[in-house]
Amino acid sequence: MEFDFLSPVHEDLLDEIRNLNPLAIGANIKLHTERSGMPDLEAVNVAIFGVSENRRAEKKTEAPDFDRLRETFYGLFPGNWKLNLADLGDIRAGATVEDTYFAVQTLVESLIKNDVLPIILGGSQDLIYAQYRAYDNLDQMVNLVNIDRNFDLGDAEKPISSHSYVGKIVVDQPYNLFNYSTVGYQTYYNSQDEIELMERLFFEAYRLGEVTSDISLMEPILRSADLVGLDLGAIDSAALNSSFFKSPNGFNGREICALSRYAGISDKISSFGVYEYQEQLGEQANMLIAQIIWYFIEGVNYRTNENTISAKKEFIKYQVPIDDEVLVFFKSPVSGRWWIEIPFLSNVNTKLKRHTLLPCSEADYLEACNQVIPERWYKAKRKNEV
Structure with missing residues (x-):
């Protein structure tokens, strides 16, 4: 597969990879590099790529660079995995946001059709719209699960943003959405109008307290999903040790990793996105996000293929x-x-x-x-x- 819009993994990061323990993930992952080009995806099961786009974020910041997150993830050791991983590099922001959406949609659709499960490292969460649009030509209704403190329904009449992409998903053709579930919403971040709209559309909404009281209740919810998006703002800011995310309430490290593993172990989920990544996040945040990705892959490894x-x-x-x-x-x-x-x-x-x-x-x-x-x-x- 050739995708001209993908930028290879940076050379200076490759130098750091060479110093890793030979058993670490980074020493055993196929990489898109400037010298060798795109890796052969014939035997690849899971492919990671970044998307440096956040022009429609509610809180404007510099477009993210994922090198520090990659360095942290590469340094982890794999579990007893029978999976082949690849890092395809990054989709840089296009001339327009729609250009970026098209690139994400094209890449995700191609990977799914070739039985490769994409993990998307995002800038702003409106990129879920492009992730969802990748299913347009797959002839199926899809279930979307959003791990988030907000519903992100927004006003479908206004331009799409990181807090209104679900409204666009609902009203824009083709209509592929069967169910939408929000896991971990916090009532004070959502208007009563949106809460009532979720009810009228027969969508599912699970409050943070309900989820954390028994995290296992979310396993069937994630098992029914086709695609999952995780907003890092759903995590307790103390767990991220970040001043960018200011919510004192949210999932702790264990809870968010458990949800990620439930998503991975679902036979049905065919794409997974982690959004609202910020370049200024520190070492602790990068380690937690790396572990979220690790637990998702761990879940994928232990799928039982009960969807057959x-x-x-x-x-x-x-x-x-x-x-x-x-x-x-x-x-x-x-x-x-x-x-x-x-x-x-x-x-x-x-x-x-x-x-x-x-x-x-x-x-x-x-x-x-x-x-x-x-x-x-x-x-x-x-x-x-x-």
């Missing part, structure tokens, strides 16, 4: 009658994970596949046995009917 038809044939089926409905649950005998079937409406124009399974928890099954319809199932069913 052959794997689903082994699932244990449970039927639960509630009022006029019969809810159909499935449990994997291998991982112990649960799914619930979404009713398929043949007369609705939809890209949803027949007998779509929605990830859920054992608690959802037990509640159904007590005649309580799971909220996620209800919202998914209503979206399919609209």
Whole structure:
């Protein structure tokens, strides 16, 4: 694959890589360099690239450079991974923001079609719009999970920004979005109008306190996602040790790494973005972000491929009658994970596949046995009917 808009990894960083322990990630990752060009991606499983674009950020700063983050990540040791990694370098800001979006969309789409999972290191979070648009030609409805303190719905009538890109995703054609979930929102950063709009659209919103009280509840949410975006502003500023992010509340280091691992272990997620990176972030912040990426890759390594038809044939089926409905649950005998079937409406124009399974928890099954319809199932069913 050739992409003229990608800049290679800087030469001075390559000099530092040569001094790494031979077992470190940096000594074993395929690199896009000026001398050797783009690496062969034939056997690559995960590819990292940066995007130096933040012209539509709410808080204007210099376009980020990812060298210090790369240096920190390269110095880590891999787990017992059976994955091949590549670093494709950076997409520099185009003549217009739309040019940058096009480059991101083109690269992500190409990587996904070639079974390479992209990790995007972003400037401003409006780049999720380009990440999402990469699915336009993949003939599927997609679920977007945003780990963020804000919903980022914004005003779709106004120009796109890092706090309004979701509104554009909802209204712009082609319509590929089936579900949008915000993980870790903080009420005082979101207007009541936006909170009510999330309800009316049957989107999912999980407050920070709800998530941190039991982080495992987010595993089914991330298992149902196709793409994930992480706003670094969702992290407690003390965990980042940064004056740029000023929120005293947010995820701590362990919690954000656990969410990242849940995202990685999901068989369905095909792209992952970390956004709002700032060049002035210090050593502690770079180490935490490097560990977030590490945990995502760790999760990818331990995927069980339960999204395949052959794997689903082994699932244990449970039927639960509630009022006029019969809810159909499935449990994997291998991982112990649960799914619930979404009713398929043949007369609705939809890209949803027949007998779509929605990830859920054992608690959802037990509640159904007590005649309580799971909220996620209800919202998914209503979206399919609209």
